[in-house]
Amino acid sequence: MTQHNTTRALVMLLAAALAGCASAPGMYMSTAPGEPPRSTWFGSRAAEPEPSIDFALVRLSAENMGKYSLPTNSAGAPRFNTSNTGPYRLGLQDVLRINVWGHPDFLPTMSAVSSTGVASVPLGRTINEDGTLFFPLVGAMPATGLTVPEFRVALTKALTKYIKDPQVDVDVAAFRSQRVFMAGEVRAPGVVPITDIALKITDALAAVGGTTADADLGVVQLTRGTQSFTIDLNRLYFGGELALNLTLQHGDVLTVPDRQARKVFLLGEVMQPKSYVLRRGRVSLAEVLADAGGPNPLSANAGEVFVMRLDASGKPLVFQLDAREPVAMLLADRFDVQSRDLVYINPTSMTQTIRIMNQYLPLLQGVSSVKSVGGF
Secondary structure (H helix, E strand, O other), X not given: OOHHHHHHHHHHHHHHHHHOXXXXXXXXXXXXXXXXXXXXXXXXXXXXXXXXXXXXEEEOOOOOHHHHOOOOOOOOOOOOOOOOOOOOEOOOOOEEEEEEOOOHHHOOEEEEEEOOEEEEEEOOEEOOOXXXXXXXXXXXXXXXXXXXXXXXXXXXXXXXXXXXXXXXEEEEEEOOOOEEEEEEOEOOOEEEEOOOOOOEHHHHHHHOOOEOOOEOHXXXXXXXXXXXXXXXXXXXXXXXXXHHOOEOOOOOEEEEOEHHHOEEEEEEOEOOOEEEEOOOOOOEHHHHHHHOOOEOOOOEEEEEEEXXXXXXXOOEEEEEEOOOOHHHHHHHHOOEOOOOOEEEEEEOHHHHHHHHHHHHHHHHHHHHHHHHHHOO
């Protein structure tokens, strides 16, 4: 190989490197040709990475930034019935305390020893497995499915056969028949009983000591029978959307997942490529870039910062930020990242050229060494 041929090969290699990035090592986010200047916003358009994928490339700018600064979960109220179930209805194993005024012998008691002596402690009566409650003179009284006032009226009517104008007082000594189950990232997972006061989601969480530091409030799962729904409690606690504070029903399961699945991925020409676990509340693009050390000043094309996510139909949606001027980071601070977003920064053309040259120069050097040894 002559010196002329070697030089020619180098020139051709440089031309190939500068012509495109298909042979460059690593990833590169390509944009369609003929795009408008980077100082303008061009809505959405179809790029051409794959015919089967409908890409939308959206320029981040002050005019449209508000459209995309949305909460992580925009879901509304659950599809299943969440209406208030009304007054508490008695169930199996509930314990009632029944007092008939003027007839203390109807009220069972037990003796308890205290520092002041021996005292009588009133006991309750338990609703049996057949749904009835035993009461002297009357016998087995149907109880399940009735409210406390309804049961009191029924017992009063039954006692009139034996007592003139009975005055009956009924209250629930122990709520045992209805409960909800709390699981996941709560401080004391377990069972929370439903009482005569409607049990809201916030009440149930407070009863188990609240959530842990690793809880992801944005995707709390409520399961009722065969149905389930994801609730964004960030919108309740931080946005004041009280409609999301649902009334829980018997058998509901409320699961609070951990935040490890709620990640944003930072790739490309950033100082520290990594996965970023989103904290509670709003997190902006500027924050995750800053936590990754920002764009690499030696290799990053700051004009091509991309945020990629799947839309509601499962198609990729791509946003692009031109961050060549520091003031552009003000726009990045107004853009909310979402769980599973992928943030990618392209390399510069020069970076790609150098990487291609680093691939092929050892080959040319080897050819030159063989030529020298062989005397060509």
